[in-house]
Amino acid sequence: MYAIYTYAAGSTQANVLADVVKLLTGETNKANLSANCVQASTSIISTVAAGWSVYDASAGTNKQAIRALNQDGTTYKYATVSFSSTTVLNTAVQESWNSGTHAATNEVVAPSISWNATNGGTLYIYATVKNFIIYSYSGSVFQLFSSWCFEISRDTIPSGYPCHVGCGPNNGDSYLFSISATQYAASIPRTKKFQTTGDATLDTVMMQAISGGAGVASTVGRLTDAQIFRDASETQKLAVYKIGVGGGANQNGCQLGTVYDMYVTGVNSGINTLDEITYSSQTYVAIKIGSNAVLLFPKA
Numbered sequence: 243m244y245a246i247y248t249y250a251a252g253s254t255q256a257n258v259l260a261d262v263v264k265l266l267t268g269e270t271n272k273a274n275l276s277a278n279c280v281q282a283s284t285s286i287i288s289t290v291a292a293g294w295s296v297y298d299a300s301a302g303t304n305k306q307a308i309r310a311l312n313q314d315g316t317t318y319k320y321a322t323v324s325f326s327s328t329t330v331l332n333t334a335v336q337e338s339w340n341s342g343t344h345a346a347t348n349e350v351v352a353p354s355i356s357w358n359a360t361n362g363g364t365l366y367i368y369a370t371v372k373n374f375i376i377y378s379y380s381g382s383v384f385q386l387f388s389s390w391c392f393e394i395s396r397d398t399i400p401s402g403y404p405c406h407v408g409c410g411p412n413n414g415d416s417y418l419f420s421i422s423a424t425q426y427a428a429s430i431p432r433t434k435k436f437q438t439t440g441d442a443t444l445d446t447v448m449m450q451a452i453s454g455g456a457g458v459a460s461t462v463g464r465l466t467d468a469q470i471f472r473d474a475s476e477t478q479k480l481a482v483y484k485i486g487v488g489g490g491a492n493q494n495g496c497q498l499g500t501v502y503d504m505y506v507t508g509v510n511s512g513i514n515t516l517d518e519i520t521y522s523s524q525t526y527v528a529i530k531i532g533s534n535a536v537l538l539f540p541k542a
Contacts (some may be wrong), residue, residue: 249278267308268293290540294321307344328358331376333352333376
């Protein structure tokens with residue numbers, strides 16, 4: 243599902259939260275959104291189902307918890323979406339969520355992103371059962387920060403451990419993904435460590451930042467399956483890579499996961515936010531992830 247959701251000036255936190263959660267959980271008719279939705283400039287593409295469901299509609303003040311099945315078809319990814327003020331939108335991912343006590347187990351909180359209840363704005367929302375993205379256009383500018391949750395390949399996740407990560411800017415800069423092995427742009431709610439010291443306390447680490455982050459790590463978790471995007475005339479345009487999640491020597495939680503259906507371009511691609519390209523018969527929407535590269539996700 244890919245939605246361009248426009249909310250009106252004077253919108254309430256409760257209404258915009260309800261609309262965003264509806265979109266993440268499968269709403270395909272914009273007429274069913276709140277009165278704060280500007281229907282003339284809102285659109286929903288649902289070729290691929292959004293894939294999430296409401297798990298706790300009372301997770302907190304202007305906050306809801308959602309979940310989606312993992313690749314194994316048995317376990318779940320958990321996330322929360324909240325509008326903590328008239329200018330701040332927050333997301334987080336959790337290993338699990340208790341809908342009775344409204345509390346998380348092992349939570350990763352993404353950096354907040356801006357929205358504008360006073361003047362209105364637009365949220366670009368992409369969701370499948372495997373992942374979601376919320377990207378904001380507010381105050382006449384595209385926000386540097388976006389909120390993420392995505393499932394990584396299960397073949398690198400020890401049984402019983404979370405297989406999803408939260409992603410946000412690294413060290414307060416404008417990158418959604420780190421490009422060097424020393425940065426941390428992705429965090430997993432709980433991960434297993436190698437026993438390199440004999441210290442049993444290293445068995446598990448809560449809310450572990452992933453060495454190499456997400457993206458094309460320079461040394462740790464480097465991707466080798468680069469594809470070359472070509473235009474209709476077969477002119478080589480740029481390299482695109484499946485997004486990977488790196489893993490350092492002490493991290494057995496995700497040595498190299500691959501995000502499904504998403505790519506990141508090489509450096510200086512010349513592609514800007516909301517540009518569209520066709521690759522392997524699929525149209526992809528671009529979002530800048532700092533000055534060096536862009537993220538490509540399906541428009542479906």
